[in-house]
Amino acid sequence: MELVRSSAHDSDVLFAARVSTQGEQTLESSQLDGAQTEQDEKRNRGLINYLMRDRHGSPFEHNSMTFYVQAPIFVFREFMRHRIASYNEESGRYRELNPVFYVPSVERNLIQTGKPGAYEFHPGTAEQTALVEQQTRDVSRHAYEAYQRMLEAGVAREVARIVLPLTIYSSMYVTMNARSLMNFLSLRTKRDGSHFPSFPQREIEMCAEKMEEHFAELMPLTYAAFNGNGRVAP
Numbered sequence: 572m573e574l575v576r577s578s579a580h581d582s583d584v585l586f587a588a589r590v591s592t593q594g595e596q597t598l599e600s601s602q603l604d605g606a607q608t609e610q611d612e613k614r615n616r617g618l619i620n621y622l623m624r625d626r627h628g629s630p631f632e633h634n635s636m637t638f639y640v641q642a643p644i645f646v647f648r649e650f651m652r653h654r655i656a657s658y659n660e661e662s663g664r665y666r667e668l669n670p671v672f673y674v675p676s677v678e679r680n681l682i683q684t685g686k687p688g689a690y691e692f693h694p695g696t697a698e699q700t701a702l703v704e705q706q707t708r709d710v711s712r713h714a715y716e717a718y719q720r721m722l723e724a725g726v727a728r729e730v731a732r733i734v735l736p737l738t739i740y741s742s743m744y745v746t747m748n749a750r751s752l753m754n755f756l757s758l759r760t761k762r763d764g765s766h767f768p769s770f771p772q773r774e775i776e777m778c779a780e781k782m783e784e785h786f787a788e789l790m791p792l793t794y795a796a797f798n799g800n801g802r803v804a805p
Contacts, residue, residue, distance in 0.1 A: 577785070581619060626805040672708075
């Protein structure tokens with residue numbers, strides 16, 4: 572996962588919010604790129620925190636972050652449940668897919684306990700870890716060999732791909748604004764102090780953690796307010 576393009580700054584939130592009282596003057600007065608007094612910084616931080624706390628969400632939409640994501644298809648299925656982003660994915664109809672498959676690492680927890688909506692995961696045994704790795708590798712290898720045989724026989728790519736497992740990697744561009752990203756992070760990361768705890772699958776949480784790092788760097792005031800108010804999207 573990498574950030575490929577962004578137009579995202581805390582000042583984007585400020586000028587959008589202040590237009591209600593300042594009109595056309597808001598863009599110039601809300602820039603954060605130049606020198607600021609301590610009073611300016613306190614006022615800007617306070618406004619963003621107020622917007623987050625009282626869930627005035629629209630000012631957080633006037634920005635954009637585009638990420639390039641490579642992940643197994645089962646992760647993409649979870650991504651695309653979020654209808655608050657724009658997606659463009661590599662097509663198995665138009666190109667031959669590469670033999671790159673996800674195999675869980677030995678650190679991946681394998682034992683699931685609890686009830687829906689409150690799962691906990693614990694390490695597997697050495698035997699379970701070995702079984703998961705071997706079976707995943709075997710199935711992926713055999714499936715890709717079947718895929719290749721069909722392609723070599725002249726079968727269309729869109730048909731041949733149906734034998735490929737969910738572990739195969741795909742790639743896509745994902746574009747979100749800060750409000751959408753905060754919604755995504757609130758659901759796809761597990762953090763102490765969240766007002767509404769989430770229990771994401773670890774693989775999509777790994778993607779979310781990388782996206783969160785970029786968000787924190789691009790919009791530090793917004794990110795601080797997000798965390799300070801229980802990681803609830805406004």
